[in-house]
Amino acid sequence: MSFACAKRMDVLGTETAFEVLAKAKALEKQGKEIVHLEIGEPDFDTPGNIKDAAVKAMHSGYTHYTPAAGIPELREAIADYISKTRKIDVIADEVVVTPGAKPIIFFSILAYVNPGEEVMYVNPGFPIYESVINFIDAKAVPIPLLEERDFRLDPSFIREHLTRKTKMIILNSPENPTGGVLTKDDLKAIVDLIANRDDILVLADEIYSRIIYEGKHESIASLPGMKEKTIILDGFSKTYAMTGWRLGYGVMRKDFAPKITQLMINCNSCTSAFTQVAGIEALRGPQHEAEKMVEEFKKRREVIVSGLNAIEGLSCKKPHGAFYVFPNIKKTGMKGRELQDLLLNKAGVATLSGTSFGKLGEGYLRLSFANSVPNIKKALTCISETLENQ
Numbered sequence: 001m002s003f004a005c006a007k008r009m010d011v012l013g014t015e016t017a018f019e020v021l022a023k024a025k026a027l028e029k030q031g032k033e034i035v036h037l038e039i040g041e042p043d044f045d046t047p048g049n050i051k052d053a054a055v056k057a058m059h060s061g062y063t064h065y066t067p068a069a070g071i072p073e074l075r076e077a078i079a080d081y082i083s084k085t086r087k088i089d090v091i092a093d094e095v096v097v098t099p100g101a102k103p104i105i106f107f108s109i110l111a112y113v114n115p116g117e118e119v120m121y122v123n124p125g126f127p128i129y130e131s132v133i134n135f136i137d138a139k140a141v142p143i144p145l146l147e148e149r150d151f152r153l154d155p156s157f158i159r160e161h162l163t164r165k166t167k168m169i170i171l172n173s174p175e176n177p178t179g180g181v182l183t184k185d186d187l188k189a190i191v192d193l194i195a196n197r198d199d200i201l202v203l204a205d206e207i208y209s210r211i212i213y214e215g216k217h218e219s220i221a222s223l224p225g226m227k228e229k230t231i232i233l234d235g236f237s238k239t240y241a242m243t244g245w246r247l248g249y250g251v252m253r254k255d256f257a258p259k260i261t262q263l264m265i266n267c268n269s270c271t272s273a274f275t276q277v278a279g280i281e282a283l284r285g286p287q288h289e290a291e292k293m294v295e296e297f298k299k300r301r302e303v304i305v306s307g308l309n310a311i312e313g314l315s316c317k318k319p320h321g322a323f324y325v326f327p328n329i330k331k332t333g334m335k336g337r338e339l340q341d342l343l344l345n346k347a348g349v350a351t352l353s354g355t356s357f358g359k360l361g362e363g364y365l366r367l368s369f370a371n372s373v374p375n376i377k378k379a380l381t382c383i384s385e386t387l388e389n390q
């Protein structure tokens with residue numbers, strides 16, 4: 001007996017990082033040594049105070065359903081945090097807590113974009129944007145991020161591609177996979193373009209807002225008139241090394257929150273209770289562990305960028321945020337996918353082809369430097385030797 005999948009599954013994309021991870025694990029099972037530079041998660045442990053808060057919460061009864069939008073104290077802690085960091089007034093009713101930040105992408109597009117409407121999104125970019133846009137039968141309009149512009153989008157592209165059907169613009173800064181960071185002037189230029197369009201929403205993916213190496217994070221929601229037009233996506237996965245806890249959130253207008261909450265009720269009921277209590281400790285407790293991680297990432301950035309630039313055929317710009325490098329591989333004469341496979345099978349280094357982040361990622365590779373300096377050095381040696389012997 002064979003059952004055909006629903007048609008809509010034909011256009012749903014994926015995150016190839018998980019596929020490469022599975023392949024790398026299979027090679028390890030055969031006894032091969034692999035350096036993992038494919039997956040986007042900090043290699044540090046979650047800070048102890050956050051883990052203690054979760055254990056305590058579990059023993060004091062936080063083992064049941066919570067309100068679908070999140071525990072009020074966590075929504076309040078998030079509202080305070082966003083008010084302080086983005087310099088806007090946010091209240092708890094404008095926050096929806098989700099299992100990881102990813103559902104905010106799915107829910108925002110599902111709730112606010114109709115089939116046939118247009119969504120602009122950065123490319124190369126987090127693959128889930130394009131996947132969900134296609135899934136709901138909207139039109140995906142990629143905004144190219146070019147190396148020449150330090151992987152910051154060109155606002156004139158947005159101007160030229162805005163139509164009456166444009167419904168949403170998805171921004172991501174600091175950006176995965178390029179490490180590009182938007183400046184206040186970039187954001188102002190975008191705001192000017194949509195100032196008279198009250199029908200366009202911005203989804204601002206700010207999951208890497210705390211992992212920034214030069215200057216400071218700027219949010220489009222902080223600019224005049226933009227709080228009402230922006231859904232901020234942020235969370236705990238990257239800042240506090242909590243990828244496995246599944247804790248994130250969206251900050252949005254008060255009238256949007258019940259809609260996103262309704263999607264939560266349909267999908268998840270609520271986010272894990274003790275995880276949410278740990279989130280309060282993460283935001284209200286000491287921040288030095290999170291800051292230490294960024295200092296360490298900064299050191300690793302130097303090692304990986306200079307190491308890649310020393311390899312014949314590769315050139316690598318310094319990322320300004322997040323923990324990825326996006327070297328140009330065009331001089332190797334290989335396609336991204338070909339080099340990804342070669343490095344995994346021959347060099348024992350798991351990386352991702354730039355095409356995992358959209359068509360415009362061809363000619364690049366993404367490497368995560370959320371790994372120790374000795375492992376990064378080992379990976380660089382293996383990559384260099386493999387390319388020399390090609």
Ligand SMILES: Cc1ncc(COP(=O)(O)O)c(C=O)c1O
Pocket residue numbers: 040099100101102103126172175176205207235236237238243247248
């Ligand atoms: C740009 C971007 N947005 C959102 C997410 C999702 O984060 P979470 O693990 O909290 O769902 C990620 C995770 O890799 C990401 O890179």
